[in-house]
Amino acid sequence: MPAACIACGFHLTHEVYRPGDHPLSVLALPRTEDEARNAMRFPMNFRACATCGHIFNVDFDYYQIPYEEDSNLMYNKAPIWTEHLEALIDELVEKYGVRSKCLVDIGCGDGGFLKLLVERHLGARCIGFEPGIESDNAAANGLEVFKDYFVPMRDLARIRPDFLICRHVIEHMAEPRQFVAEIAYWCNIHHVFPVFLVEVPRIDNAIAQGRINDFLYEHPSNFTQFSFQNMLEQTGYEILELRAAYHDEVTVAFVRAKKLTRPGRTWDGAEAYRQSLLEQAASVRDALWRMRRAGKTIAFWGATGKGASFLNAFDLSGEDWPTVVDSDYKKVGRYVPRTAQLIRPPQYLQENPVDVIIITTQWRAKDIAREIKQRGIQCGQIMILADHRLKPFNGEVA
Numbered sequence: 001m002p003a004a005c006i007a008c009g010f011h012l013t014h015e016v017y018r019p020g021d022h023p024l025s026v027l028a029l030p031r032t033e034d035e036a037r038n039a040m041r042f043p044m045n046f047r048a049c050a051t052c053g054h055i056f057n058v059d060f061d062y063y064q065i066p067y068e069e070d071s072n073l074m075y076n077k078a079p080i081w082t083e084h085l086e087a088l089i090d091e092l093v094e095k096y097g098v099r100s101k102c103l104v105d106i107g108c109g110d111g112g113f114l115k116l117l118v119e120r121h122l123g124a125r126c127i128g129f130e131p132g133i134e135s136d137n138a139a140a141n142g143l144e145v146f147k148d149y150f151v152p153m154r155d156l157a158r159i160r161p162d163f164l165i166c167r168h169v170i171e172h173m174a175e176p177r178q179f180v181a182e183i184a185y186w187c188n189i190h191h192v193f194p195v196f197l198v199e200v201p202r203i204d205n206a207i208a209q210g211r212i213n214d215f216l217y218e219h220p221s222n223f224t225q226f227s228f229q230n231m232l233e234q235t236g237y238e239i240l241e242l243r244a245a246y247h248d249e250v251t252v253a254f255v256r257a258k259k260l261t262r263p264g265r266t267w268d269g270a271e272a273y274r275q276s277l278l279e280q281a282a283s284v285r286d287a288l289w290r291m292r293r294a295g296k297t298i299a300f301w302g303a304t305g306k307g308a309s310f311l312n313a314f315d316l317s318g319e320d321w322p323t324v325v326d327s328d329y330k331k332v333g334r335y336v337p338r339t340a341q342l343i344r345p346p347q348y349l350q351e352n353p354v355d356v357i358i359i360t361t362q363w364r365a366k367d368i369a370r371e372i373k374q375r376g377i378q379c380g381q382i383m384i385l386a387d388h389r390l391k392p393f394n395g396e397v398a
């Protein structure tokens, strides 16, 4: 079954273009005729998402592309393209006020874009992330350069940028949605909300004109203007501005991660829960062994599902803790997975009473306690796991 849409996550797609295997089109350009004839080829299987219209190569494998070994620069010097770049810089300066601010260009290539800003001497701090060999040129162009991938968790916290820029990078990614979603998430966790300028090629003209040659192995994603906007909105961004540019061949967006209260709360809650489970695993096991050493005989009631989970969580092996019963006769005669107790019927406890019965499933506790009473099973105490420890269960039989 083909993969789900990498822009919106929807699972239904339809075939658009499947020409067989093609060579890379930009990277690793052959140096000889022979090399060209024998160039490695890669699967081209472009499908369109049934809801957002995103066209993507379902057979793409990012790791086939030698990004770190070769330049991936597109030709940047043409006059109309230069006008496009200058217009974006004007907008950053005049509308978004980048003077003296900190800008991070993710996948900056040779730093050519931010160089246009550096040249205006506005006191802005211009940082580039570029894992490829172009990073040396970015340094020469006046950027502070990290020869690395941008890691939102790490880099949003340590740099706290006012602006993020990512131009002609996202269409190369195997998981573009995860990339932008992760940035929005860490913006929230680190409480830093940069204006994010994102630009990708726009496939709408190619579709309207029936163009065949827009599909490249290096571009697993072909965003329509809608699929791009939809991805940004779905992943938690407020759209400040989004438009077609450069003869409608690219989509430019200025966005910002929306402030969400939920991610931080989820993170804090998850950490507290993790800690409590860790502590509980140790303390309950200790409590059980203390009872055993004090000479108490102990049985567990509830052998499968949450009961099996209980016995496994506290590592209560059948050799040390042999007595396990279950109300369900279909389970009797079978064994608890891994801890390996024989599952006995409730009558076993009528004939072999114990000091303590531990009910292993909180949600069935009242029924089990009632069954213990109805069967006249004698025991000193019924216990249950509550508030991270074993407590006497009083329920309805108190």
Ligand SMILES: [Zn+2]
Binding pocket: 005, 006, 007, 008, 009, 010, 049, 050, 051, 052, 053, 054, 227
């Ligand atoms: Zn989609």
